[in-house]
Amino acid sequence: MTSAPAANVLDELKWRNLLSISTDEAELRKTLGSGSVTYYAGFDPTGPSLHIGHLVQILTMRRLQQAGHRPLALVGGATGLIGDPRPSAERVLNSPEVVAGWVERLRGQIEPFLDFTGPNAATMVNNLDWTSGLSAIEFLRDVGKHFRVGKMLAKDVVSTRLNSEAGISYTEFSYQILQSMDFLELNKRYDCTLQIGGSDQWGNLTAGTDLIHKARPEAAVHALATPLITKADGSKFGKSEGGAVWLDPEMTSPYAFFQFWLNCEDAKIIDYLRVFTFRTAGQIAELEESATSRPQAREAQRALARDMTSLVHGELAASRVEEASKALFGGGDLTGLDAGTLGDALGELPKAQLRRGEHLLVDVLVAAGLAKSKSDARRTLSDGGAYVNNVKVTGGEVATVSTADLLHDRWILVRRGRRQLAALELVGE
């Protein structure tokens, strides 16, 4: 899982399409090539878990660390209380207690990706540390004086919001100042000279470098933005049935996580292998060859799913869900599977309990989480979109399952559509 250190890590990032825009590229290349650079990326606690969109930053941090640079992972205990303005509408504030809880969770999610030992050990930081004690007067005098309102208004999101019906609160308008302070503070405390972030953060990144230029003219700092990851049609990457693909295994099961990557569209598979995995150019070229000549084999997708699941949930979980996927989709005939294999596979799926006897499939689909209401379940049944043990249900809305459908006298596999599965397990009388 290591890549040969490129001559300059910037070239590797470029090859992986991870460099969208940066401050003076020649200078940045020189800096990265001439010693260990301390850099940071920030993650705001806007929810109980990070999702795969955050992975781009996390993994870019990891790549830079592997190239000998020193990461600071910032979880925004302060910025999370304010909210980075979204183009659409004002955010709803979360309570300090809730945000503090999320900070802890995010820290735990980021830590496994970085190395906290050795000469370029990573450090976790929290911007609440240097903002909680700051008075409003200090803030306005020491920091605010460096910001020109005209420039702040010109930032993309701000002007979008200003021109929208939603408008923008002073709170969110101030966000860029807070993020700029982070960079300045990390520059002072840790000699941090590079901030990385998504291209949608470019305005915030440059606000930080500008602040440092004014407050500490002697410091030379850089910013680097990674591109927005999209699907082939340009739409947002990272959504699956129902919502975001979370890193938290309770929110997105390792099986669902694996499935998400496995279902990657052909048109994007090579891009994603570069962006998200640590495979070398040679390995990716081989997978590309396979994807071109034998797309139906989907070796590249399998490699991506395998790597990502292993990276996020561990080798063991990755093997488990890969085996489960093989068993459940491997040809459809479940009766041929032995109890052990089937039980393991079903164990990765959402579960519902089933009593002996006959049950309306409508109720079963809801109980198993495959339909969000009985109406939804009825629609699915009348559409012919339900399957029991991989066999299409033809009975329409009144179809039932019963003890006779049990596999190994214990389980029933229910499916909605092409690939939403759930397991029913027999429970005592």
Added chain:
RNA sequence: GGCCGGUUGCCCGAGUGGCCAAAGGGAUCUGACUGUAAAUCAGACGGCUCAGCCUACGCAGGUUCGAACCCUGCACCGGCCA
């Protein structure tokens, strides 16, 4: 503080007294095709004890046989003025 405009289903957005569970688009779901892909075509898309009923058009009240639509108050958002 004043005046004007806005608040519609997951999102955007039409509707301005009965024909409205609410046009249209997007998202989503299902089917066909296929490779657990994409594109395409077709159907569905508030809930339920489903030919009916219930809930819903910012919130609360009112007018009316009848309200998303009219009136009053409140909340939030925007614009202009002070």
